[in-house]
Amino acid sequence: MSTVFIPAVLRANVGGVKSLELEGDSIRAVVGALVAQHPSLGSQLLTDDGDLNRFVNVYVNGQDVRYLEGLDTPVAPADEVRLLPAMAGG
Amino acid sequence: MPKSYADLLREARSQIREVSPQEVDALPAGAATIVDVREASEWEQGHLPGAHHVSKSYIEQQIEGAAPDRDAPVILYCAGGVRSLFAAQTLAEMGYSDVASMSGGFQAWKGAGLDFETPVVLTAEQKQRYSRHLLIPEVGSAGQARLLGSKALFIGAGGLGSPAALYLAAAGVGTIGIVDFDIVDVSNLQRQIIHTTDRVGERKVESARQSINALNPDINVVLHEEMLVAANVERLIAGYDVILDGTDTFETRYILNDAAVAAGIPVVHASVFRFEGQLTTFVPYDGPCYRCLYPTPPPPELAPGCSVAGVLGVVPGILGLLQANEALKVLLGIGTTLSGRLLLFDALETEFTELKLRRDPNCPVCSDAAVQARAEGHPLQVDGVDVDAPFLMTMTGLAGKVSPDARA
Numbered sequence: 365m366s367t368v369f370i371p372a373v374l375r376a377n378v379g380g381v382k383s384l385e386l387e388g389d390s391i392r393a394v395v396g397a398l399v400a401q402h403p404s405l406g407s408q409l410l411t412d413d414g415d416l417n418r419f420v421n422v423y424v425n426g427q428d429v430r431y432l433e434g435l436d437t438p439v440a441p442a443d444e445v446r447l448l449p450a451m452a453g454g
Numbered sequence: 455m456p457k458s459y460a461d462l463l464r465e466a467r468s469q470i471r472e473v474s475p476q477e478v479d480a481l482p483a484g485a486a487t488i489v490d491v492r493e494a495s496e497w498e499q500g501h502l503p504g505a506h507h508v509s510k511s512y513i514e515q516q517i518e519g520a521a522p523d524r525d526a527p528v529i530l531y532c533a534g535g536v537r538s539l540f541a542a543q544t545l546a547e548m549g550y551s552d553v554a555s556m557s558g559g560f561q562a563w564k565g566a567g568l569d570f571e572t573p574v575v576l577t578a579e580q581k582q583r584y585s586r587h588l589l590i591p592e593v594g595s596a597g598q599a600r601l602l603g604s605k606a607l608f609i610g611a612g613g614l615g616s617p618a619a620l621y622l623a624a625a626g627v628g629t630i631g632i633v634d635f636d637i638v639d640v641s642n643l644q645r646q647i648i649h650t651t652d653r654v655g656e657r658k659v660e661s662a663r664q665s666i667n668a669l670n671p672d673i674n675v676v677l678h679e680e681m682l683v684a685a686n687v688e689r690l691i692a693g694y695d696v697i698l699d700g701t702d703t704f705e706t707r708y709i710l711n712d713a714a715v716a717a718g719i720p721v722v723h724a725s726v727f728r729f730e731g732q733l734t735t736f737v738p739y740d741g742p743c744y745r746c747l748y749p750t751p752p753p754p755e756l757a758p759g760c761s762v763a764g765v766l767g768v769v770p771g772i773l774g775l776l777q778a779n780e781a782l783k784v785l786l787g788i789g790t791t792l793s794g795r796l797l798l799f800d801a802l803e804t805e806f807t808e809l810k811l812r813r814d815p816n817c818p819v820c821s822d823a824a825v826q827a828r829a830e831g832h833p834l835q836v837d838g839v840d841v842d843a844p845f846l847m848t849m850t851g852l853a854g855k856v857s858p859d860a861r862a
Contacts, residue, residue, distance in 0.1 A: 372728050373756060373763075382803075408756060419752035426809050446809070448798075450748040451727040453760040454614045454702040454770065 366439050368398060369446045377404045386445075391422060392435040394445055409447070421448040466539040469546065471554045475563040478502070478529055478556055486527035489520055491541045492560070496533060500570045502563060505531075507594075510541045517545060519591035524549045531556035531563070574599035580672075584626055592788045598626060602672075604785045605629040607694040609682055609710055611662040612636075613760065613770030614700030614724050616648035618778040623666040623673045625782060630666060631676040633690055634658040645767035682706050687713040696784045697721045698777050700770075702759040704751035711736065711744035715820045716828060720791075722780040724773040726765050727758075729801040731773040734792045734811065735780045739820060741793035746814035769801050 365385040370378050378384060384401070388394035395416075399406045409420055415435070416422060422429045423446040429437040439445060457465075478488065483504070490501050491510040501507065506520035510532070521528050528550055530538040538555040545553045556563070564570060576584070576595055580602075587593040587601075606627050608615040611634045619630060636658045638649045653661040659677040666675050678690055682701070687709050691697060697714055699721050701707055707723070714721045714736070721736045723744060736743050751757065760770075776797070783789040798807040816836075818824055824834045833840035 372730050373758075417752075418750045419748060419756070421748070423809050426807075428810070428812060431812050446807070448732075448796075448809070449752055449756055450704065451725040451730070451732060452702055452704045452707060452751075452757050453726045453763065453765055454610050454612050454700040454724070 365441060366394060366443045366445055368394060369444065371447055371449055373449055373451065374405065374408065374447065377408070378402045388439055390435065390439055391424065391429050391437045391445070394439050395422070395435070419450055422446070423448060463536065463539070466543050470539050470542040472535070472539075472557040473529060473554045474557055475566050475568055478531075478563075479566075479568050486529045486554075487521045488529050488531070489517070490532070490560075491530050491538050492532050496560075498573060498575045500564070500572045501560070502531065503569055503571050506591075510537050513541050513544055514548070516591070517548070517550075521550070525551050527552040527554070529554045529556055531559050533559045534561055535559040576602075580626070583670075587625070593786060597786050597788075601626045601782070601785055602628040604696075605631065605694045606781055606785070607631040607633065607691060607697045608700065609633050609697060609706065610700040610702070611646070611648060611658045612642070612700055612702065613645040613726065613765065613767070614774040614777060615662075615698065616646045617771050617774040618698050618700070618781070619662060619666060620648055620669060621775060621778040622781060623670045625778075626670065626672070627781075627785065628672070629674045629676060631678060631690075631694060632659050632662050633678040633680065633682050634662070635679055635681045641761075645765065645770050647771070682710060684709050688717070691717055691719055694719060696781045698781055699723045700774065700777070702761075704757065707744060708751065712819050714738065715743050720784050720793075722777045722784070724770075724777050726760065726770045726773055728763055729766050729769060731769050731799040731801075733773055733776050733780075733797045733799070734795060735784065737784075737791065737793040739825070742811045742813045743817060743820040745819045746817045747796065747811055749814070766801055769799070772799060772801070 365387060367383050368386050369383045370381065384398065386394050386397045388397050395409060399409065409417060411417055424437055424439060424443055488502055488505040490497055490505045490507045491513060493509050497507045508516045508520050528545060530542050532538040535555060535557045538559065542553045542555045573595060576598060581588065584598045587598050588595055604627050606622055608619050611619065611632050623630060638654050638656050638658055638661050640654050642649055643651060648665045649661045657679060659679045663675040663677060666673050680686060682690060691713055697719055699707060699710055710721065715738045718738050723736055724731060724733045780791055783791050794811050796809040796811050813820065815821055818834055818836055827834040
């Protein structure tokens with residue numbers, strides 16, 4: 365199980381929790397498990413083609429998956445996965 | 455047995471090696487740490503190039519700041535070569551193994567026609583006001599003079615800009631520009647502490663100027679009462695040394711990013727949402743830019759501003775002060791900025807998290823290809839579409855015009 369941290373802006377979609385423990389050995393599998401549990405997140409995280417939306421960054425242990433292997437980036441059981449959308453408030 | 459001055463001087467001469475001004479002048483740069491032990495009033499009249507100033511009365515307390523390595527060579531000098539001998543004895547007692555005193559002191563140096571520097575002299579009022587900065591070796595009077603000659607631009611005098619502008623004003627950043635077209639609303643006062651209840655209804659730029667000058671009348675406050683847009687951004691940011699981005703729209707943040715990268719001006723970026731904040735420093739070409747981090751803005755429903763979603767007032771306060779800290783480091787050229795790192799703050803957990811940011815090699819604004827296109831005076835082409843900074847934003851940004859493959 366890896367820990368997925370949910371940013372405040374998306375918490376309403378996951379019942380208000382800050383993090384979830386999810387199964388999956390890749391970002392694709394973990395995000396898939398997240399969307400399966402909380403389908404309303406699907407359109408916010410993924411494009412119609414199943415790619416990550418460009419305005420949501422995904423980090424594994426502090427590293428942007430765009431510079432690793434994207435959705436195919438491997439995820440180990442103790443890894444921390446963080447979703448990070450842009451915020452504008454000032 | 456009591457000792458006379460002559461006894462003490464003889465003892466010091468027998469213990470401390472002396473070097474001539476010519477020998478000091480012939481040293482390669484950085485071969486020794488040169489420390490001026492005279493009083494501040496003497497230092498201000500001129501000193502050896504590259505010397506540190508630690509007056510003899512503070513030598514025990516402050517030498518470790520100027521010369522941290524006890525085995526590295528240290529050369530002390532004063533006006534005539536006596537005080538530096540006694541100071542050198544003190545350093546030898548403290549375990550400095552290679553200490554010398556310059557014979558004849560600064561008078562002999564000048565008499566030999568060797569180069570010297572005259573430091574920027576702060577006024578007596580400035581010395582009092584900034585005394586706690588002057589005590590820090592990394593700032594000192596040279597750093598304070600640098601701050602007084604610096605220009606910082608605030609995009610927004612809101613939740614982030616309020617504390618940051620007050621602290622930069624207090625720190626003596628000589629010119630503070632403020633871009634804001636809004637007026638003070640009573641709902642701003644829960645966090646925008648640069649404004650006051652009796653100024654509700656006034657222009658924010660004018661209200662901010664009053665607070666800044668009440669705190670520090672020396673600061674030149676430049677009011678830009680207009681909305682930052684693509685048509686005016688280059689004019690607004692021109693001449694500033696650092697920009698603090700505290701706006702609350704994506705459009706403004708992208709327009710600012712694109713123009714600041716092109717102008718080579720660092721942007722200290724922060725944004726807040728309820729209990730959370732994000733902070734980084736975009737130093738053009740040193741680290742990523744805003745578009746490397748977020749290639750396109752999210753749809754509006756995913757990114758409500760403070761006026762829709764709310765924010766705990768202290769969150770922009772904390773993030774704004776971290777912005778001010780970043781700006782001071784950029785202006786002073788000290789420490790390590792957040793360039794290439796994104797700092798996340800969670801007020802509910804009191805938790806800071808750091809993420810690594812990278813430059814996007816295909817960034818339409820800061821990639822080598824984009825830099826080259828700007829230098830050649832034509833728009834960068836991505837996927838057959840002209841893109842040029844500053845971009846005209848749409849809510850889908852470049853994603854609407856350029857395929858993900860071209861940006862992958």
